[in-house]
Amino acid sequence: MNTVMSTSGHVRALLRIGLPLIGGHIAQFGIGLTDTVMLGWYSVEALASVVIGSSFFFVLFILGSGFAIAVMPLVAEADAQDDQILLRRVTRMGLWLSVIFGVLLLPLFFASAPILLALKQEPEVAELAQIYLRVAGFGLTPALLVMVLKSYLAALERTRVVFWVTVAAVPVNAVVNYALIFGNWGFPEMGVQGAAVASIIVQFVSLGGVVIYAVQALPEHALFQRIWRPDWEVFARVFRLGLPIGLTNLAEVSLFTASSVMMGWLGTIQLAAHGIALQLASLAFMLHLGLSNAATVRVGNAMGRRDANHMARGAKVAIAMSMVFACVAVAVFVIFPEPLLGAFIKPDEPERDAILAAGVSLLYMAALFQFMDGAQVLALGLLRGVQDTRGPMVMAAISYWMIGVPSAYVLGFVVGLGGEGVWLGLVLGLTAAAILLLYRFWVTDLARLRVKFAG
Template sequence: MLALAWPLVLTNLSQFALGLTDSLFLGRVGTLELAAATLGSNLYFAALAPTFGLALAAAPLTAQTRGRGRGHLRGMRRDVRAAFWAVAAGTIPTWLLLWNTEAVLLALGQEPALAALASDYVRAMMWGMPLFCGFIVLRGFLAAEQRPNAALVVSGFGIALNVPLNYALIHGAAGLPALGVAGAGLASALCNLAMLAGLVAMITRDRRLRRYHLFGRLWRFDASRLREVVAIGLPIAGAMALEITVFSAAALAMGWMGALAVAAHAIAVQVAAMTFMVPMGIGQAATARVGLATGAGRPVAAARAGWVAIGFGAGFMALAAALLVLAGRPIAWLFLDAANPGAAETAELAATLLLVAGLFQLADGVQAVAAGALRGLKDARVPMLLAGLGYWVIGLPVGIALAFPAGLGPIGLWIGLATGLFIVAGLMLARWTRLSRAGGLTTQVALFGRRRRAQVRRSRSDRDTALTTDRWPR
C-alpha cells in the first residue's frame, strides 16, 4: 500500500502546489486579488466536479480489469478510451458555465469588483480543464498498473514550470505584459497542458506500457464501456461536487462578510486542502488495491487493503491536526505581506479558522480514504448520498445558522463544516465496515462478477448482431 500510495500522495501535493503558487503570488499583489482568485477557483472546481468524477472512474475500472487478468490489454484500453470520451462530453457545458463566471457571481451576491477579477482568472484557467482531466484518466491507468512514478515526475515538472510562468504572467517579465490574476490562471492552464503532454510521452516511450496502444483509434465510440464509466463516474462526481460545492458555498457566504473574511477563508482552505492531499492519495491507492483484489476474486485481500489504507490516513491526519492547532498563526503569515492593508486582521482570523480545521482533520482523512476503498468496489452511489446528507443537510445549514443568526461569523461557518465532515466520516466508515466483513465483501465480489459476465454477453450479442447486419443487410 505504501509503495503505491506515496507517489500518488506526492503527485496530489504537486498538483495542489499549482493552486498554492497562484495564492502565494496573488497574496503579495493584494488582498482583493487573492479574494477574487479564491472565489473564481471555488466556482471553477465546483463546475469541474462532474467531468473530474468521470475521469476518476478510470481508476476502479482499469484496476478491476487488470485484476481479472485475461484480456486486460484490450479491456484497459477500452476503459481509458471511454473515460476520454466521457471527459470530452463533460467539457463543453462546463466551459459554457465558466465563461459566464462574472454573471454567476453577481447573481450570488458578490461584490462587482471581486466578480470581475474572478472572471478574468477563471476565463484564463478554464482552457486547462480537459487537459487536467485527461491527466487524471492516465494517472488512474498507471495506478492500476502500479506504476505511479511517471505521474509524480510529470507533476514535479509542472510545479517547476508554474513558478516562472506565474512571475512572468502576473507581473510581466521577458517582454510579456502584466496580466495580474488572469496571468495566474493562464499559468495553471499551460502547466496542465505540459503535464498531460509529458505523461503521454512517457507512456508511449515505455516498452511495457505502449503495448496497450492507449491512444490508438480514440475516435471509436464504445457505448457499453461509456455506460459503465458514466454509471460509476457520475456518483463519484456527485459526491465530489457535494464536498467541493459546500466549501464553495462557504466561500460565497464569506463574501457576504467582506474581502478580509474571504482572504482568511482562502488561507485556511489552502492549508486544509494541502493536508487533505495525503489521505486523498492514500484513498486513490486503496481504490487500485481494492479494485485489483476484487477483480481477482479475493475478498479477504480487498478488505485488508482497505483497512490498511484507512489506518494510514487516520494516522497522518492526527499529526496534521496537531500541527494546525499549534502553529496556525505562523502558517497564516506565510500567505500575507505585512505591508498590505488588512494583513494583520486577515492573519488573526485565518489562524482561528486553522484551529477549527485542525479539529476536523482526522474526520476528513477517514472519510476520504474510506470513500476511495469503496470506489475500488465500484460502490459510489451510496457514498454520494451519505456525502449529501452530511455536507448539505447538516453541515452547511448548521454553519450558516451559527455564522449569521447566532452571530459567530466566519468561525461559526467553519464549525458547521467540521460538523458535516465528522458525520460523513462516521457514515463512510460504517459503510466500509459492513462491506468489508468477509460475507458482505464476498457477496459484492460475486455480484460484480455476475454483472461483468452479463455485460460481456451483451457486448458479444451486439457484436454478432452488427456482423450479421453488415453481411446480410436488409
C-alpha cells in the same frame, strides 16, 4: 505472526502506491499554492477574486473528474484479471467523456460574473473572478484528460511517473506566474489573467508528459490507436460509475465552495483569511487523498482476485495510516498557525494583522476536522474500489447539504459565530459523512462481497 506479516505487507503496498500519489497531489497543491502566494503579494483584491474564481473552476472540474476516477477501479480490476483489452477500452472512454464534459461546460466560465453576483459576492470581486475564469476555463478539458491518464497509470501501480510529471509542472507554473502576474522579464502585467494563462500552460505540459509516457512505456496497450472509434458499451459503464462519483465529489467540494461564498458575505478580509486557511487544510488533505487513491487500487485488485479477507485487512491498515497523518497535521496547525498564514501575505500589506487574526482561528477549526476529513475521503476510496458509487452519492448529499451547509449558515450567521461558525458547520458535515460511508463499506459492501466470493 501471519497477521503481523500481513499487516506489514499492506503497509508496504499502500506506501509503494500511495507515497508517489501523495507527492503528486502535494505537487499539484503547490501549483495552486504558488497562485495564492503570488496573488496575495500582488493584491488582496486579486487574491479574494481568485479564491472565489478557482472555487468556481474546481466545482466544475471535480464534477467532471468522476469519469477519470471511475477509470481507476475498473482498470485495476481488469489488470488483476489480465484483461488488457478491457483496460484499454475503459481508459479510452474515460478520455471521451472528459472531452465531452469540458466542451459542454465552457460557456459557464464566460457567464460566471452573474452567477457569482447571484451568490451575493461583491461586484468588484465577481467581475475580477470572471476575468480570471474566461481564460482559465479553456484549461478544463486538458486538466480532465490528465486526470484520466493519471488514474490509468495509478491503477497499473505506475505512480512514480504521476509524481514526476506533476513535480515538473510546479516550476513551470511558478516561472510563468512570476512573468505574467507582475509583468517581469518584459512580459505584460496581467494580474489574475496571468495566473489563468499559467494554469493552462501547466495543464498542457502535464498532458504532454503523461501521453508521451503512456505511448512509450506501455506500447502493448495501444491506448491512442483508433481512439476516435466509439465503444458505447464501455462508455455507458464508465458513465454509470463515474457520474455518481462526480456528484459525490461535487457535494463535498460545493460544501467548501458554499463556505467560501458565506465567508464572502463577511467581507474581503474574512474571505482572504478563509482562502489561506483552506489552502493549508487542503495540503493536509492531500495526504489522505493519496492514501485513498492507493486504497482504491488495492481494493480494485482484490475485487479482481475475489479476495474479501485481503480487502478487509488492507482497509484496516489504510484507516490506521490515515489517522496517523491526521495527528501530524493537527500538531502542525496548532503549533505554527501564524508562520503558516504569514507566508501568504506580503509584509507591508495594510490588512496583514487583521487577516492573520481571522486566519488563526480558522486554522484551529481546520485542525478540528482533520480526523473526519481523512476518514470520509478514505471511505470513499474503499467504496470506489468495490465500484459502489450510488449509495455513497446519496450519503454525501445528506451529510454535506442537509447537515454541513445548513449548520454552517446557522452557526455563522444566526448564532452569530461568524467565520468560526461557518467552519464548525464544515466539521459537522464531514463527521456525518465519515460515519455513514465507513458504515456502508464495513457493514453493507464487505458483507455482501464475502457472500458473493464464497459462492
